[in-house]
Amino acid sequence: MVDVILGLQWGDEGKGKIVDYFAPKYDVIARFQGGPNAGHTLYVNGKKVVLHQIPSGIFHEDKINLIGNGVVLDVVTFKKECETVAAMGVDYKKNLYISERTHLILPTHRALDKASELSKGNDKIGSTLKGIGPAYMDKTGRNGLRVGDINNNFNAEYEKLKAKHQEILNNYKFDEDISQWENDFFEAIEFLRGFKIVNGEYFINEKINEGKKVLAEGAQGSMLDVDFGTFPFVTSSNTISAGVCTGLGIAPQKIGEVFGITKAYCTRVGSGPFPTELHDDMGELLRKTGNEFGSTTGRPRRCGWIDLVALQFACMINGVTQIIMTKTDILDNIDDLQVCSSYSIGGKETDQVPFQMNRLDITPVYKSFKGWKTDITAIDTHAALPQAMKEYIDYINQFLKVPVKYISNGPGRDQIIEA
Ligand code: GDP
Ligand code: IMO
Ligand code: MG
16 A cells, blocks of 8 residues: 655645654655655754655665655755765665656756746746756656666767757856766766666555555645646646656555645745735744745745645645644744635635636635644643644634644654644
């Protein structure tokens, strides 16, 4: 069986922490999409670590970690990350596998990402500039190079694709010197040769047939999904549960639980619509208290109230079976909390996410709740949670018709309460 953990908002919901928490119950942890645009934070023996490419099960010695075919791999980031985890005592070569079908991010993909964003001016996506969009474009455009290609006339194939990219870069009048990126890239390609490069789909299906339990780790969030997110302000992959099938090569019937993660409020980094965004002191307070700065780029995250219209949509398209609510402790000191239960668009109320949110003037309709005004970070049973918090969560439960089964009340490994 394959269970899934994914984000229900615009990313950074706390997937890294939650995957690390659940990892002991599984045999295989697999990333199925995204690339180094992801930044998944874990605390291991009190030490903070941010993973971009390696699955968040890597700190559990006996677990297999797989980078699936749906991922785009930046080998330079990957090499650095391997060195980081090695310094923390992880023997990464032992349990880390990479699918031969995983597409590679080339230095020119990063250059193209930058050139494209620059050309967009004020309409920029706010990309992490890691080359994600161009790498996925080369996948669907049937030009990309894959991990399995590194032993097959790789340098010539690289030069061919680079020449194509160079023409586009010339069109953009992009003339930055990328030779250092290229040196790092080829060094990292050599490093990659030392890894277990496997046929990921047979590999994972064999594990499933042996009765092993797989945990699929999502990156980004459902509202950044290329099909169902706030297009064009999205990432370039399918971040939703359906992406698990194409990103790992497993059948839909193999999927069991779909754990959807939401913060107790909402954040977004980069451009694009965000109906419940707060531009006032409350937004600032959430950013400060929640330390809402990007794990990958350091950019301040935009902050706002929880949006149940978007969450209900995300539960629908993912088939979420259990919700995990994170960063509840960040609301500990707030007098009144707001929950968005519908959108008002042109004077009409709707409970549905509209097509092209960015072209609409959306006013969120809120229901107010009393804050709990209690430090909850040391609480470890559901019974001990403040009544006001239970009321806040109960309303969300009833609205979404999916149970909030876990409540995370701090960044630490043990700060999580089962409802
Ligand atoms: P991810 O991309 O979904 O893995 O999330 P990030 O790691 O980018 O951002 C989540 C941040 O919130 C990290 O700094 C986590 O350490 C932190 N975090 C996760 N859960 C909690 C929680 O319940 N409370 C608090 N205060 N911080 C949390
Ligand atoms: P994790 O896995 C938050 C956002 C970027 C930008 C848009 C497109 O840590 O939750 P891209 O680089 O993919 O072309 O950027 O998507 N974005 C994320 N926001 N968390 C992430 O990952 C993100 N990955 C991409 O900020 O708005
Ligand atoms: Mg993140």
